[in-house]
Amino acid sequence: MKKYRDESERDPSRWIDWKERIRMHKRILVMAAVEAEAEAVKRGLGETSIFEVQTCGVGPIAAAASTARCLARAEPSYDLVISMGIGGGFAGQAPLTSIVVSDRIIAADLGAETPEGFIPLDEMGFGQTMIEADGPARSEIVARLEQHDLPVRTGPVLTVSTVTGTASSTARLLARYPDAAAEGMEGFGIAQAARDQSVPVIEIRAISNVVGPRDRDAWRIPEALQQLERVGAALKHFTVH
Numbered sequence: 001m002k003k004y005r006d007e008s009e010r011d012p013s014r015w016i017d018w019k020e021r022i023r024m025h026k027r028i029l030v031m032a033a034v035e036a037e038a039e040a041v042k043r044g045l046g047e048t049s050i051f052e053v054q055t056c057g058v059g060p061i062a063a064a065a066s067t068a069r070c071l072a073r074a075e076p077s078y079d080l081v082i083s084m085g086i087g088g089g090f091a092g093q094a095p096l097t098s099i100v101v102s103d104r105i106i107a108a109d110l111g112a113e114t115p116e117g118f119i120p121l122d123e124m125g126f127g128q129t130m131i132e133a134d135g136p137a138r139s140e141i142v143a144r145l146e147q148h149d150l151p152v153r154t155g156p157v158l159t160v161s162t163v164t165g166t167a168s169s170t171a172r173l174l175a176r177y178p179d180a181a182a183e184g185m186e187g188f189g190i191a192q193a194a195r196d197q198s199v200p201v202i203e204i205r206a207i208s209n210v211v212g213p214r215d216r217d218a219w220r221i222p223e224a225l226q227q228l229e230r231v232g233a234a235l236k237h238f239t240v241h
């Protein structure tokens, strides 16, 4: 039986558009943790056929499961997955409301504690804890954000299952990843699902708070969501090469 990808494919009057879209354009899947982030990105993107924005839930596990489901259902496959949302910025690297485009996506708390310190999972001989962000996508995204005068930084984005909330855990993370620019809770889950399907991946975070002792009142969520909208607008005409 024929499989329908979405409602537009059921409508014969739109079949040409659908076929044309497959022939002409590459497809990009954007995963955001929560609806507010997804809506901000969608507002910025406006009417565009190459992006599909989905919510994946908070945390790396929900994110991996949702992304794997989206990728499994995709026909044709996506050409790029973007993990996008608000995030914490490391002091001196990514100030509030700046935009971090990842060069590496790192599972920062996947491993084992020992009295001598933390051992990452890869050093234990199991799997990996770092996925490279797609280089060409990074260059093009950074160029487009700069063209739109957005304050962009590049660097490693850490994925944590627990939001960092003390000076000591911040110091421990920075001891392991001194050039970390930002942290979020979904990137590595999304990246692992993408890598499993050989789809390039990248993470973009709009900085809502400083990584460090928890001070929820100081989080600048509305401003970070506004930045996500601006990122969407800047990427509207993005193409995957």
Ligand SMILES: O=C(O)c1cccc(C(=O)CC[C@H]2O[C@@H](n3cnc4c(=O)[nH]cnc43)[C@H](O)[C@@H]2O)c1
Pocket (backbone or CB within 6 Å): 033, 034, 036, 037, 057, 058, 059, 085, 086, 087, 088, 089, 160, 162, 163, 164, 183, 184, 185, 186, 208, 209, 210, 211, 221
């Ligand atoms: O309360 C709200 O209105 C609201 C609107 C949009 C998003 C949120 C979230 O709390 C999203 C959770 C989300 O945020 C990421 N995040 C942000 N800062 C950090 C951080 O310092 N460390 C780790 N993750 C952070 C994370 O990816 C969560 O998915 C609330």
